[in-house]
Amino acid sequence: MERLRRNPELQAWLLLAIPAAFLLIFFMAPLVIVFVYSFLERGKYGGVEWVFTLENIRRVFDPLYFKTFVRSFYIAIVTTLITLILGYPLAYYIANSPPSRRNALVFALMIPFWTNFLIRTYAWLTLLRTHTGLINVTLLNWGLIQKPLPLFGNDFAIILGLVYGWLPVMVLPIYAALERLDRSLLEAARDLYASSFYAFRRVTWPLSIPGVVAGSMLVFIPSLGAFVTPAILGGGKSLMIGNIISNQFLGAHDWPFGSALSMVMMIAMLIATLIYFRWTTSSEIAT
Amino acid sequence: MSEPFAVELRDVVKQFGDVVAVNHVSLRIRDGEFFSLLGPSGCGKTTTLRMIxxxxxxxxxEIYIHGERQGYRPPNKRPVNTVFQNYALFPHMTVAENIAFGMEMRKIPKDEIKRRVDEALAMVRLSGMANRRPKQLSGGQQQRVALARALVNRPEVLLLDEPLGALDLKLRKAMQIELKALQEEVGITFIYVTHDQEEALTMSDRIAVMNDGIVHQVGDPETIYEHPADRFVADFIGETNFIPVRVVSLAPEIVVELGTGQKVQAGWAEEGLAPGDKAVLSIRPEKMDLLEPKKKPQSPSQEMAYVPGVVTHLVYVGTDTRHTVRLGDGSEVVVRLQNIYVGEEPWEIGEQAVITWNAAHARILKE
Incomplete structure (x- = not known):
């Protein structure tokens, strides 16, 4: 006991022991399993045969799957950009509201999260469906269009669903960054002959970049791995990599190939994240 | 109109909802002047500065800068620069980038910017710090960067909002002298907001004393201290005694009656007082002396007041000692005596004493 009291380092280690053990067992171990499975042969009814192979990795780069890979990236990037374009002004507005209203607005932003994501995505389905969806039916009835708009079963529907789902996640970190921003810095910029546009460009924007980076990561990563949204709004025609992975485990019983897809996706995501970080931090210094 | 003033405020009012922050303020600030707006927090001094x-x-x-009406002109279109209370340095820029910001916005050629940044850094003695970030500097250094960032633009008027407020006492004293010297060197009009009366007295050519959105008095430091125009100014600037009195006559001599019935003369009376009015006699503690009762002259001159009392309290404060003396009517007067006497018996609590002062130092103010 005496030794423990005198040794802050030992105290820190004890404090960390439980979360560290938790992460090691429940976070690292599954990752290792996925990694190992990627190099094994499939079992007949799921599971694996303990035979080493590179076949799974090779199949990931098969054009059939690789195209979906590229499209998933495309969808995730577009989703991130749109949430950023919509989310930044929203965060800016909330951060510049009177303090009493700010909390109410943040609260309102979180309300959609109270409903199950799956249910909300189905709600979009009733709006977007080609022939029976509310939007097309209404527009057809009013005679504004002659034939239904392609709102469903395509990339548009998936991106719409993802933007809808992840917008609050983009807004919150940007809001946090903007709310911390010292207003007198903007006054200083205006005082030093900056127009309101330049004050934003040279002060507000660079100081909010940490929020933009965090928000983009929080949107990009789950968008890339999404499978509920494309499964429902993609209408079975437009798929993302998440659907193929889930199908390997739940439908095709090919665990090793599913694991290989996951591994490759994870590595790709890691590289994309690193590039993005490097790019944003260097542009922050440049401004 | 003759020579336009550097800054002129004509009957300026600022309301925030129901709150009147600045109430019909008119000021004329001369070119090259070090002008202070002095008052307690919430007196409207910062709002006044922010309007300029x-x-x-x-x-x-209306506000005029060198005769030009400012109207709704935004800050970036005004020929003034501000040194902010918390400096407001851009944390994501280096010291040099901070200083260059204003010139960049005005599209001044790159090589000239560089030259002027170097000059400005030399002026505030931070030449080696160009590539540091504000966070890597001490408070005093940040203060000087803020000053350089504003002055490098050669504004017609420099506005300073309590720029020394965050510094410790010693540094503040040093910066006061430095600021004043800098102002004389560059010859730019400074408008300086502070709640620190000593700071205002030390640095200013003229001071406007404000309270509750109203300017109570404008004058040079000596006038403000020696001849306060009303009770607020007398109270806010330095230490003073307010002895309750009743006005007996205002002409030819100003005569008032103390609570004890004793009549004394005064040098000046605020406008609007009439014989019979209740008022206060304001006199600075260092303008008075204490005598032993037996030393009081037999035929005192008219302009000297001699008021008897009892010493009730003594506080030794180094350079001088504060003697609290209770008068016959129970009112208390503080007399500061410098500790320069050798071999003299100090005053003791309970001792009878006669306070004496020259009528010229006594001012009769409204209650």
Whole structure:
């Protein structure tokens, strides 16, 4: 006991022991399993045969799957950009509201999260469906269009669903960054002959970049791995990599190939994240 | 109109909702002047400064800078720069980038910017710090960067909002002298907001004393201290005694009656007082002396007051000792005596004493 009291380092280690053990067992171990499975042969009814192979990795780069890979990236990037374009002004507005209203607005932003994501995505389905969806039916009835708009079963529907789902996640970190921003810095910029546009460009924007980076990561990563949204709004025609992975485990019983897809996706995501970080931090210094 | 003033406020009012922050203020600030707006927090001094800078637009009245009406002109279009209370340095830029910001916005050629940044850094003695970030500097250094960032633009008027407020006492004293010297060197009009009366007295050519959105008095430091125009100014600037009195006559001599019935003369009376009015006699503690009762002259001259009392309290404060003396009517007067006497018996609590002062130092103010 005496030794423990005198040794802050030992105290820190004890404090960390439980979360560290938790992460090691429940976070690292599954990752290792996925990694190992990627190099094994499939079992007949799921599971694996303990035979080493590179076949799974090779199949990931098969054009059939690789195209979906590229499209998933495309969808995730577009989703991130749109949430950023919509989310930044929203965060800016909330951060510049009177303090009493700010909390109410943040609260309102979180309300959609109270409903199950799956249910909300189905709600979009009733709006977007080609022939029976509310939007097309209404527009057809009013005679504004002659034939239904392609709102469903395509990339548009998936991106719409993802933007809808992840917008609050983009807004919150940007809001946090903007709310911390010292207003007198903007006054200083205006005082030093900056127009309101330049004050934003040279002060507000660079100081909010940490929020933009965090928000983009929080949107990009789950968008890339999404499978509920494309499964429902993609209408079975437009798929993302998440659907193929889930199908390997739940439908095709090919665990090793599913694991290989996951591994490759994870590595790709890691590289994309690193590039993005490097790019944003260097542009922050440049401004 | 003759020579336009550097800054002129004509009947300026600023309201925030129901709150009147600045109430019909008119000021004329001369070119090259070190002008202070002095008052307690919430007196409207910062709002006044912000209206000159363009951060706030007056509800009523007009502001002129070198004769030009400012109207709704935004801050970036005004020929003034501000040194902010918390410096407001851009944390994501280096010291040099901070200083260059204003010139960049005005599209001044790159090589000239560089030259002027170097000059400005030399002026505030931070030449080696160009590539540091504000966070890597001490408070005093940040203060000097803020000053350089504003002055490098050669504004017609420099506005300073309590720029020394965050510094410790010793540094503040040093910066006061430095600022004043800098102002004389560059010859730019400084408008300086502070709640620190000593700071204002030390640095200013003229001071406007404000309270509750109203300017109580404008004058040079000596006038403000020696001849306060009303009770607020007398109370806010330095230490003073307010002895309750009743006005007996205002002409040819100003005569008032103390609570004890004793009549004394005074040098000046505030306008609007009439014989019979209740008022206060204001006199600075260092303008008085204490005598032993037996030393009081037999035929005292008219302009000297001799008021008997009892010493009730003594506080030794180094350079001098504060003697609290209770008069016959129970009112208390503080007399500061410098500790320069050798071999003299100090005053003791309970001792009878006669306070004496020259009528010229006594001012009769409204209650």
């Amino acid at each position: 800078a363009g951060f706030e637009i007056p509800t009523h009245g």
